[in-house]
Amino acid sequence: MNSPDDYDSATAQRLLSAWKAMREGKLRFPPSLKHHGDELLAAPLTAIGLVDTKGMSKETLLIAKSFGTALSIQREQTLKEKTAAPSPAMNDVQVKLFALFSSLFSALTGRAVDLVQDKDEIKERMLWRFKHQPDVLANAVNQAAEELGKFYNNHSTNMFQQAKNFGGMRLVTGGQRVFGSSALNGVRITGLYADTQLIPDPIYPLLSSDLHLNAAPLQLAIQLFDILQLRPLVDADLQVPAVFVFPSFEGPLEQNDAHTKLGLERLAIRLIAPICHGQIQSLEELFDYSSKQETAFLDALMPSGLFVPPGGTPGIQLSASDAASQYLKELEGVRSATLLDQMKRTPIGPLLLNGVLERLRPHYHLFENAGELGAQPLLSQPVHWHYFEKIAQANARELRSQNVISDQALQTLRAVQDDSLSWLANIPLTTLAQLISNNEHRWLREELNKYTSQLASAGPIDTNDMIKEVSHGLASLVQRQRKSLKNIEAKYAPKKAAVVAGGIVGAGLVASAVMLPFLSPFLAVGVPAVALTGVAGGALFGFGKEKIGEAVEKRHAGQSMLGVLATARPHQ
Incomplete structure (x- = not known):
């Protein structure tokens, strides 16, 4: 029997599918049921984008659910046909994906990624091309993006299915929407210890969703530059892939999937509602409270640690006004001017609530991906671990996936990401690929376990103590x-x-x-x-x-x- 949550999600999905199909002209009610179709079309959407059934008759509700069920069956059949088709070997697909990434980067910058020094050079080259070669730039980018889009249409579903097939110590990264320098360093370091790192494709969302970005082509080029640094690990053709980039479908799921919409809302309520007075049962009520009871909301929010502005550090408490200023400042040049102007006009209470929700979204998808892929979630920055722990506590979940990794291994992975061990990221990726091909990462895992086993056997592991033991172990190995x-x-x-x-x-x-x-x-x-x-x-x-x-x-x-x-x- 389905749980109430599953039933609610399924019902909400059917209604949303029918509502959208009618709006898009893909579904028409017969003349005898036209008034039910009109009633469904007139229904507004809630704050999370689901059909608001308040005031809808039971007959319309049942009919809409029936049509939605038929649409769901049709969609599932299409998906089965896609996954049933023979798919190339995993590594071949990854090599092709990175080749397409490389082509798109070259189309944007006019230069191969290996010949570009840094992100400042990317900006300079793109500004020059926008000014002097706009038509050449547009044609090259459109052609490369079209080829990548076709690749996603043909392989994205199978790639996600393939990501479920790995064994060994498999980790899935997340906690942020972009793959930047911190995430890249995290992959370098974790590759010394783990078997496979599953990485949500940072390019797919930029092509499949409107993220309201400023200078979107430049941000696309920067994302390509960072993810392409992993190419030596992909081209190494390892028996057990060290990295596997897969589409996470976050944007489409947030727009179209009722389970995701409800899951995000429930996560927000579990985490934020306890600091509010009274009963909060929906995202609409949460925004309403942050606006109408702004002072009480902010007085509880700031010491709770739930809001950490972009670039901020957990544990440093700011005033609400300072937090809002830093939040908006960090978004300058990142978000579109239209969205940023709208955010600047938003009262501080709802603005900071939005900031919390933006932090929670990537973590929700990280937990979902970890469950789907049977992998251990892993993050690369202290602020992401901060939210990860809060969410795990609110959901009464353990930080680790018990069938994938031991607590000792998880704490070791957290320890090697400490700033004091940042030198581990100095290892070139070509060298890392060679080490992994010789199974040296498994040897290091066993060696570090010798240094941390006593600490692990003494009871709950303190992160600071684990950092000391891992640092000592690495120093001893170097000696x-x-x-x-x-x-x-x-x-x-x-x-x-x-x-x-x-x-x-x-x-x-x-x-x-x-x-x-x-x-x-x-x-x-x-x-x-x-x-x-x-x-x-x-x-x-x-x-x-x-x-x-x-x-x-x-x-x-x-x-x-x-x-x-x-x-x-x-x-x-």
């Missing part, structure tokens, strides 16, 4: 590598000394014979001058062989996980 290099040097030092000493003695005898001819009879040998070159060359050759042997051993040691860590870690 082990440096000792190993010294042992290699010590191993070859006597051999090189013997070769050099032998060469010096031999060269000395020859030099005596050449420089002092009258000593030749005592040596009982005639030594040609060219012998000096031969002896010296032999000494150098012997020395060279020993030096090469030492260099080879050092190189092998340097290419191991220990060697890479020792190179990346700053000397202290």
Whole structure:
């Protein structure tokens, strides 16, 4: 039997499907039921975008649900046909996706991503192209975007299904709508420990939804620049993919899916309603309270830690006016001018409530993706962990997926993302791909577990204590590598000394014979001058062989996980 929540979601979805189909001209009621169709069309939408059934007759409600059910069956059949079609291998699809990303980036900037230094250069190049080559730019971008759109139409559903098939330590990232530098560094670091990271496609929403962005082409190019840094991991063709980019469908779900709309509303009410006086049962009531009881709402909101402005830090309490100012300031140049002007005219109470909801949306989708994909949610910034913990507490959920990861491993993953260990992100992605292909990430996982097992067995794990243990473990591993290099040097030092000493003695005898001819009879040998070159060359050759042997051993040691860590870690 379906739970009430499931029943409500299903009913709401059928009504919304019928309402939208009528609006789009895809559904017509027969003449005998026309008045029911008119009643459905006249129904407004609620604050979360569902059909408001207040005042709707039971007959209209039942008929609309029936039509909605038929539409749902039709949609499910179409989806089955898409997923039933043979799909290419996972890695082939990923390689093609990144090739299309690369083509779109080149169309936007006029340059391959490998030849672009940073985001300032992206901006300069795009401004130049907008000014001097607008038609060339438009044609190139439209063609590349069209090809990527076709790819999404053909493969997006199957890609999401493929993302469910991974085993091992699989993580799904999220907590933010964009894939920026912090997320990229998070992938670099986590790749040293985990098997597979599932990454919501940051480009799909930009092409499938209106995000009300300012300078959308520039933001698209920046997102492409960041996600394309992962290409070495994709092109490595690993047996177990280190990263897998999949479409999360967040925008379409928020617009069209009743389960998502209701889920977001329920999450907001569970988290925010407790700081409000009285009974709050809907998002409309929540906005109404934040406006009409603004002072009481803000007095409770600011110390609760529920509002952290973009770029802000959890635990730092601002006044409501300062928080609103920082919120709007951070959105300058990011949101469209129209939306930003509207937000500036919004009273502080509803404005900050909107800010909280914007924080919650990505986390809702992260939890949903984790459940669908059977993966452990993972975040890359303290502010995202802050909201993740609050949501887990409000929903009475554990922070970890028990069938995927141990608490010890989760706390280790959180620890390696601490600022004190940011040097781990210095490891090049090409090097990371090589380490993963040699299963060095699993070796590191086992080694770090040795350092953290005692802490894990003592009871609940404190994050700060885990950071200390992981830092100590990494420092010890680096020290082990440096000792190993010294042992290699010590191993070859006597051999090189013997070769050099032998060469010096031999060269000395020859030099005596050449420089002092009258000593030749005592040596009982005639030594040609060219012998000096031969002896010296032999000494150098012997020395060279020993030096090469030492260099080879050092190189092998340097290419191991220990060697890479020792190179990346700053000397202290």
